[in-house]
Amino acid sequence: MTLNPILSGSFTPKRILVIKLRHHGDMLLITPVISALKQHYADATIDVLLYEETRDMLAANPEIHRIFAIDRRWKQQGTRHQLGMEWALMRDLRRQHYDLVLNLADQWRSAIITAFTRAPVRIGFDFPKRRHPLWRLCHTVLALTDSHATQHTVEQNLEILQPLGLSLPPGQGSVTMSYAREDWDACRALLGEDTGEGYVVIQPTSRWFFKCWREARMSEVINALSAAGRRIVITSGPDARELQMVEDILAGCPQANVTSLAGKLTLRQLAALIDHAALFIGVDSVPMHMAAALETPLIALFGPSKLTFWRPWQAKGEVIWAGDFGSLPDPDDINTNTDERYLDLIPTEAVIAAAKRILP
Helix, strand or coil, X not given: CEECCCCCCCCCCCEEEEECCCCHHHHHCCHHHHHHHHHHCCCCEEEEEEEHHHHHHCCCCCCCCEEEEECCCHHHHCHHHHHHHHHHHHHHHHHCCCCEEEECCCCHHHHHHHHHCCCCEXXXXXXXXXXXXXXXXXXXXXXXXXXXXXXXXXXXXXXHHHHHCCCCCCCCCCCCCCCCHHHHHHHHHHHCCCCCCCCEEEECCCCCHHHCCCHHHHHHHHHHHHHCCCCEEECCCCCHHHHHHXXXXXXXXCCCCEEECCCCCCHHHHHHHHHXXXXXXXECCHHHHHHHHHCCCEEXXXXXXXXXXXXXXXXXXXXXXXXXXXXXXXXXXXXXXXXCCHHHHCCHHHHHHHHHHHCC
Protein backbone atom coordinates (compact mmCIF):
# COMPACT_ATOMS: atom_id res chain seq x y z
CA MET A 1 0.00 0.00 0.00
CA THR A 2 1.26 3.46 -0.91
CA LEU A 3 -0.13 6.86 0.02
CA ASN A 4 -1.43 9.05 -2.81
CA PRO A 5 1.13 8.23 -5.53
CA ILE A 6 0.44 9.11 -9.14
CA LEU A 7 0.03 5.86 -11.05
CA SER A 8 1.70 5.36 -14.41
CA GLY A 9 0.03 7.05 -17.34
CA SER A 10 0.10 3.71 -19.13
CA PHE A 11 -2.47 2.31 -16.68
CA THR A 12 -5.67 1.95 -18.72
CA PRO A 13 -8.22 -0.14 -16.84
CA LYS A 14 -10.88 -1.93 -18.86
CA ARG A 15 -13.08 -3.04 -15.97
CA ILE A 16 -13.75 -0.68 -13.04
CA LEU A 17 -15.79 -1.07 -9.85
CA VAL A 18 -16.90 1.93 -7.76
CA ILE A 19 -18.05 1.15 -4.20
CA LYS A 20 -20.25 3.46 -2.13
CA LEU A 21 -22.43 2.11 0.67
CA ARG A 22 -24.40 5.08 1.95
CA HIS A 23 -27.75 6.84 1.62
CA HIS A 24 -29.68 7.92 -1.48
CA GLY A 25 -28.26 11.42 -1.75
CA ASP A 26 -24.71 10.14 -1.30
CA MET A 27 -25.16 7.90 -4.33
CA LEU A 28 -26.20 10.81 -6.53
CA LEU A 29 -23.08 12.71 -5.51
CA ILE A 30 -20.72 10.00 -6.80
CA THR A 31 -21.86 10.48 -10.41
CA PRO A 32 -19.12 13.05 -11.16
CA VAL A 33 -16.56 10.34 -10.33
CA ILE A 34 -18.24 7.95 -12.74
CA SER A 35 -18.39 10.61 -15.47
CA ALA A 36 -14.72 11.50 -15.02
CA LEU A 37 -13.73 7.84 -15.26
CA LYS A 38 -15.82 7.33 -18.38
CA GLN A 39 -14.37 10.45 -19.99
CA HIS A 40 -10.78 9.36 -19.35
CA TYR A 41 -11.23 5.62 -19.91
CA ALA A 42 -13.78 5.69 -22.70
CA ASP A 43 -13.55 1.96 -23.46
CA ALA A 44 -13.86 0.84 -19.85
CA THR A 45 -16.98 -0.70 -18.31
CA ILE A 46 -17.88 0.83 -14.96
CA ASP A 47 -19.86 -1.11 -12.35
CA VAL A 48 -21.13 0.13 -9.00
CA LEU A 49 -21.66 -1.62 -5.67
CA LEU A 50 -24.30 0.02 -3.46
CA TYR A 51 -27.11 -0.72 -1.02
CA GLU A 52 -30.15 -2.16 -2.77
CA GLU A 53 -32.53 0.53 -1.53
CA THR A 54 -30.48 3.20 -3.31
CA ARG A 55 -30.43 1.48 -6.72
CA ASP A 56 -32.96 3.84 -8.30
CA MET A 57 -30.55 6.75 -7.93
CA LEU A 58 -28.22 5.20 -10.51
CA ALA A 59 -30.29 2.56 -12.30
CA ALA A 60 -30.93 4.67 -15.43
CA ASN A 61 -27.43 6.18 -15.63
CA PRO A 62 -26.11 5.35 -19.13
CA GLU A 63 -22.47 5.49 -17.98
CA ILE A 64 -22.92 2.54 -15.62
CA HIS A 65 -22.58 -0.95 -17.05
CA ARG A 66 -23.90 -3.00 -14.12
CA ILE A 67 -25.07 -2.43 -10.55
CA PHE A 68 -24.32 -4.88 -7.75
CA ALA A 69 -26.15 -4.47 -4.47
CA ILE A 70 -26.07 -5.46 -0.84
CA ASP A 71 -29.64 -5.89 0.39
CA ARG A 72 -29.83 -4.95 4.06
CA ARG A 73 -33.01 -7.02 4.30
CA TRP A 74 -30.89 -10.18 4.02
CA LYS A 75 -30.24 -10.06 7.76
CA GLN A 76 -33.99 -10.31 8.44
CA GLN A 77 -33.79 -13.92 7.22
CA GLY A 78 -31.06 -14.84 9.64
CA THR A 79 -27.29 -14.66 9.90
CA ARG A 80 -26.74 -17.79 7.82
CA HIS A 81 -28.79 -16.41 4.93
CA GLN A 82 -27.08 -13.03 5.13
CA LEU A 83 -23.58 -14.52 5.10
CA GLY A 84 -24.52 -16.81 2.23
CA MET A 85 -25.80 -13.94 0.12
CA GLU A 86 -22.80 -11.74 0.85
CA TRP A 87 -20.39 -14.59 0.07
CA ALA A 88 -22.15 -15.18 -3.26
CA LEU A 89 -21.92 -11.44 -4.04
CA MET A 90 -18.21 -11.33 -3.25
CA ARG A 91 -17.51 -14.34 -5.47
CA ASP A 92 -19.51 -12.71 -8.26
CA LEU A 93 -17.46 -9.55 -7.93
CA ARG A 94 -14.20 -11.50 -8.04
CA ARG A 95 -15.33 -13.21 -11.26
CA GLN A 96 -15.55 -9.79 -12.94
CA HIS A 97 -11.73 -9.54 -12.92
CA TYR A 98 -11.64 -5.81 -12.25
CA ASP A 99 -8.51 -3.88 -13.13
CA LEU A 100 -9.43 -1.00 -10.82
CA VAL A 101 -11.60 -0.74 -7.70
CA LEU A 102 -12.40 2.65 -6.15
CA ASN A 103 -13.67 2.34 -2.59
CA LEU A 104 -15.40 5.61 -1.69
CA ALA A 105 -16.90 4.14 1.48
CA ASP A 106 -15.46 4.16 4.99
CA GLN A 107 -16.90 0.86 6.26
CA TRP A 108 -14.77 -2.19 7.01
CA ARG A 109 -17.20 -4.20 4.90
CA SER A 110 -16.35 -2.14 1.82
CA ALA A 111 -12.61 -2.50 2.46
CA ILE A 112 -12.83 -6.28 2.78
CA ILE A 113 -14.88 -6.51 -0.43
CA THR A 114 -12.31 -4.30 -2.15
CA ALA A 115 -9.51 -6.64 -1.13
CA PHE A 116 -11.50 -9.74 -2.09
CA THR A 117 -11.86 -8.57 -5.71
CA ARG A 118 -8.08 -9.04 -6.11
CA ALA A 119 -8.01 -6.10 -8.50
CA PRO A 120 -4.38 -5.10 -9.15
CA VAL A 121 -5.19 -1.45 -8.32
CA ARG A 122 -7.46 -0.82 -5.33
CA ILE A 123 -7.81 2.79 -4.21
CA GLY A 124 -9.42 3.86 -0.96
CA PHE A 125 -9.28 6.96 1.22
CA ASP A 126 -6.82 7.55 4.04
CA PHE A 127 -9.61 8.21 6.51
CA PRO A 128 -8.15 9.24 9.91
CA LYS A 129 -10.47 6.79 11.70
CA ARG A 130 -9.21 3.96 9.47
CA ARG A 131 -5.46 4.34 9.95
CA HIS A 132 -5.06 0.68 10.71
CA PRO A 133 -2.78 -1.96 9.09
CA LEU A 134 -5.77 -4.00 7.89
CA TRP A 135 -7.31 -0.97 6.11
CA ARG A 136 -4.00 -0.34 4.37
CA LEU A 137 -3.70 -4.02 3.45
CA CYS A 138 -7.12 -3.97 1.74
CA HIS A 139 -5.99 -1.23 -0.67
CA THR A 140 -2.97 -0.83 -2.90
CA VAL A 141 -3.24 2.97 -2.82
CA LEU A 142 -4.76 5.43 -0.38
CA ALA A 143 -5.87 8.90 -1.48
CA LEU A 144 -5.31 11.80 0.87
CA THR A 145 -8.21 13.32 2.82
CA ASP A 146 -6.41 16.45 4.08
CA SER A 147 -8.78 18.83 2.24
CA HIS A 148 -12.05 17.04 3.03
CA ALA A 149 -12.99 19.33 5.91
CA THR A 150 -13.34 22.31 3.56
CA GLN A 151 -14.75 20.51 0.53
CA HIS A 152 -18.24 19.73 -0.73
CA THR A 153 -19.06 16.00 -0.78
CA VAL A 154 -18.71 16.01 -4.58
CA GLU A 155 -15.19 17.40 -4.28
CA GLN A 156 -14.34 14.90 -1.56
CA ASN A 157 -15.42 12.03 -3.80
CA LEU A 158 -13.39 13.35 -6.73
CA GLU A 159 -10.23 13.22 -4.59
CA ILE A 160 -10.26 9.43 -5.11
CA LEU A 161 -9.07 10.13 -8.67
CA GLN A 162 -5.88 11.91 -7.62
CA PRO A 163 -3.72 8.75 -7.60
CA LEU A 164 -4.82 8.14 -11.19
CA GLY A 165 -3.50 11.53 -12.22
CA LEU A 166 -7.04 12.71 -12.94
CA SER A 167 -8.26 15.99 -11.51
CA LEU A 168 -10.95 18.56 -12.16
CA PRO A 169 -10.77 22.30 -11.44
CA PRO A 170 -12.38 23.34 -8.12
CA GLY A 171 -16.15 23.50 -8.40
CA GLN A 172 -16.25 21.29 -11.50
CA GLY A 173 -17.87 17.89 -11.94
CA SER A 174 -21.52 17.51 -12.90
CA VAL A 175 -23.95 15.52 -10.80
CA THR A 176 -26.43 13.62 -12.97
CA MET A 177 -29.83 12.12 -12.21
CA SER A 178 -31.22 9.90 -14.96
CA TYR A 179 -34.67 8.49 -15.60
CA ALA A 180 -36.54 6.75 -18.42
CA ARG A 181 -39.33 7.95 -20.69
CA GLU A 182 -41.78 5.67 -18.93
CA ASP A 183 -41.05 7.46 -15.66
CA TRP A 184 -42.33 10.74 -17.11
CA ASP A 185 -45.27 8.94 -18.71
CA ALA A 186 -46.25 7.64 -15.26
CA CYS A 187 -46.11 11.18 -13.86
CA ARG A 188 -48.24 12.56 -16.68
CA ALA A 189 -50.86 9.90 -16.00
CA LEU A 190 -51.01 10.96 -12.35
CA LEU A 191 -51.06 14.68 -13.11
CA GLY A 192 -53.96 14.41 -15.55
CA GLU A 193 -54.49 16.55 -18.63
CA ASP A 194 -52.69 19.66 -17.38
CA THR A 195 -49.04 18.58 -17.58
CA GLY A 196 -47.58 21.86 -18.70
CA GLU A 197 -44.17 22.75 -17.31
CA GLY A 198 -45.36 25.72 -15.26
CA TYR A 199 -46.06 23.77 -12.08
CA VAL A 200 -44.08 24.02 -8.84
CA VAL A 201 -42.92 20.88 -7.00
CA ILE A 202 -42.78 21.14 -3.20
CA GLN A 203 -41.16 18.40 -1.13
CA PRO A 204 -41.64 19.52 2.48
CA THR A 205 -40.53 16.30 4.18
CA SER A 206 -37.35 14.58 5.23
CA ARG A 207 -36.88 11.36 7.16
CA TRP A 208 -35.39 13.65 9.85
CA PHE A 209 -38.06 16.09 10.96
CA PHE A 210 -35.55 18.51 12.47
CA LYS A 211 -34.76 19.41 8.85
CA CYS A 212 -38.38 20.33 8.12
CA TRP A 213 -40.23 23.64 8.17
CA ARG A 214 -43.44 24.14 10.14
CA GLU A 215 -46.49 22.85 8.22
CA ALA A 216 -48.38 26.15 8.52
CA ARG A 217 -45.48 28.00 6.88
CA MET A 218 -45.52 25.65 3.92
CA SER A 219 -49.29 26.06 3.62
CA GLU A 220 -48.80 29.83 3.39
CA VAL A 221 -46.30 29.41 0.56
CA ILE A 222 -48.68 27.13 -1.33
CA ASN A 223 -51.53 29.60 -0.91
CA ALA A 224 -49.37 32.47 -2.18
CA LEU A 225 -48.11 30.59 -5.24
CA SER A 226 -51.58 29.29 -6.04
CA ALA A 227 -53.00 32.81 -5.80
CA ALA A 228 -50.31 33.86 -8.29
CA GLY A 229 -51.67 31.33 -10.78
CA ARG A 230 -49.30 28.44 -10.18
CA ARG A 231 -50.23 24.78 -9.93
CA ILE A 232 -48.51 23.12 -6.98
CA VAL A 233 -47.53 19.44 -6.88
CA ILE A 234 -46.64 18.27 -3.38
CA THR A 235 -44.56 15.13 -2.89
CA SER A 236 -43.10 13.05 -0.07
CA GLY A 237 -41.82 9.61 0.74
CA PRO A 238 -44.22 6.79 1.66
CA ASP A 239 -43.46 6.91 5.40
CA ALA A 240 -46.60 7.39 7.50
CA ARG A 241 -45.15 10.41 9.34
CA GLU A 242 -44.29 12.12 6.06
CA LEU A 243 -47.76 11.44 4.67
CA GLN A 244 -49.32 12.92 7.80
CA MET A 245 -47.17 16.02 7.44
CA VAL A 246 -48.46 16.46 3.89
CA GLU A 247 -52.05 16.05 5.09
CA ASP A 248 -51.50 18.72 7.73
CA ILE A 249 -50.06 21.07 5.09
CA LEU A 250 -52.96 20.49 2.72
CA ALA A 251 -55.43 21.21 5.54
CA GLY A 252 -54.01 24.72 5.65
CA CYS A 253 -54.63 25.42 1.95
CA PRO A 254 -58.02 23.92 1.06
CA GLN A 255 -58.68 26.34 -1.80
CA ALA A 256 -55.24 26.13 -3.43
CA ASN A 257 -54.55 24.59 -6.81
CA VAL A 258 -52.50 21.74 -5.42
CA THR A 259 -52.12 18.09 -6.39
CA SER A 260 -50.71 15.60 -3.92
CA LEU A 261 -48.48 12.83 -5.23
CA ALA A 262 -47.15 12.13 -1.74
CA GLY A 263 -45.99 8.55 -1.43
CA LYS A 264 -47.03 7.72 -5.00
CA LEU A 265 -43.77 8.08 -6.94
CA THR A 266 -40.60 6.09 -7.33
CA LEU A 267 -37.38 8.06 -7.12
CA ARG A 268 -36.98 8.03 -10.90
CA GLN A 269 -40.57 9.18 -11.38
CA LEU A 270 -39.93 11.97 -8.89
CA ALA A 271 -36.87 12.94 -10.94
CA ALA A 272 -39.00 13.16 -14.07
CA LEU A 273 -41.57 15.28 -12.24
CA ILE A 274 -38.89 17.67 -10.95
CA ASP A 275 -37.18 17.85 -14.32
CA HIS A 276 -40.33 19.22 -15.97
CA ALA A 277 -41.13 21.71 -13.19
CA ALA A 278 -40.69 25.48 -13.27
CA LEU A 279 -39.48 25.48 -9.66
CA PHE A 280 -38.63 23.07 -6.86
CA ILE A 281 -38.99 24.03 -3.20
CA GLY A 282 -37.69 21.65 -0.59
CA VAL A 283 -35.63 20.97 2.49
CA ASP A 284 -32.22 19.35 2.85
CA SER A 285 -33.10 15.93 1.45
CA VAL A 286 -32.61 13.66 -1.56
CA PRO A 287 -35.15 15.45 -3.82
CA MET A 288 -33.27 18.71 -3.29
CA HIS A 289 -30.10 17.09 -4.61
CA MET A 290 -32.09 15.65 -7.51
CA ALA A 291 -33.42 19.10 -8.43
CA ALA A 292 -29.88 20.50 -8.40
CA ALA A 293 -28.62 17.64 -10.57
CA LEU A 294 -31.46 18.18 -13.05
CA GLU A 295 -30.75 21.95 -12.99
CA THR A 296 -34.36 22.73 -12.15
CA PRO A 297 -34.56 26.17 -10.48
CA LEU A 298 -34.83 25.56 -6.77
CA ILE A 299 -35.28 27.04 -3.33
CA ALA A 300 -33.47 24.91 -0.77
CA LEU A 301 -34.30 25.43 2.90
CA PHE A 302 -31.42 24.59 5.23
CA GLY A 303 -31.18 24.46 9.00
CA PRO A 304 -28.30 23.06 11.08
CA SER A 305 -26.76 21.01 8.27
CA LYS A 306 -23.17 21.32 7.15
CA LEU A 307 -23.60 23.59 4.15
CA THR A 308 -20.00 23.11 3.08
CA PHE A 309 -20.68 19.40 2.55
CA TRP A 310 -24.33 19.29 1.55
CA ARG A 311 -25.37 22.48 -0.23
CA PRO A 312 -27.04 21.71 -3.58
CA TRP A 313 -24.27 21.23 -6.13
CA GLN A 314 -24.53 23.11 -9.48
CA ALA A 315 -27.88 24.49 -8.31
CA LYS A 316 -29.87 27.14 -10.13
CA GLY A 317 -31.81 29.15 -7.59
CA GLU A 318 -31.37 30.08 -3.95
CA VAL A 319 -30.34 28.46 -0.69
CA ILE A 320 -32.13 29.96 2.33
CA TRP A 321 -30.26 29.18 5.54
CA ALA A 322 -32.03 29.46 8.86
CA GLY A 323 -28.77 30.66 10.41
CA ASP A 324 -29.18 33.98 8.59
CA PHE A 325 -32.27 34.66 10.72
CA GLY A 326 -31.13 33.48 14.14
CA SER A 327 -28.80 31.20 16.09
CA LEU A 328 -28.49 27.52 15.23
CA PRO A 329 -26.81 24.73 17.19
CA ASP A 330 -23.69 23.05 15.84
CA PRO A 331 -24.71 20.26 13.43
CA ASP A 332 -22.64 17.75 15.40
CA ASP A 333 -24.65 18.53 18.56
CA ILE A 334 -28.07 17.80 17.04
CA ASN A 335 -30.23 15.02 18.43
CA THR A 336 -31.67 13.78 15.14
CA ASN A 337 -34.81 12.53 16.92
CA THR A 338 -35.67 15.94 18.34
CA ASP A 339 -39.05 17.55 17.71
CA GLU A 340 -37.35 20.93 17.28
CA ARG A 341 -38.00 22.64 13.94
CA TYR A 342 -34.87 24.71 13.40
CA LEU A 343 -36.11 25.93 10.00
CA ASP A 344 -38.84 27.92 11.76
CA LEU A 345 -36.34 30.77 11.95
CA ILE A 346 -36.95 31.24 8.21
CA PRO A 347 -39.86 33.67 7.65
CA THR A 348 -42.52 32.73 5.13
CA GLU A 349 -41.99 36.01 3.31
CA ALA A 350 -38.39 35.09 2.48
CA VAL A 351 -39.47 31.94 0.64
CA ILE A 352 -42.35 33.62 -1.20
CA ALA A 353 -40.06 36.49 -2.27
CA ALA A 354 -37.43 34.01 -3.54
CA ALA A 355 -40.09 32.17 -5.54
CA LYS A 356 -41.23 35.43 -7.16
CA ARG A 357 -37.64 36.24 -8.11
CA ILE A 358 -37.07 32.85 -9.71
CA LEU A 359 -40.37 32.14 -11.45
CA PRO A 360 -40.82 33.72 -14.87
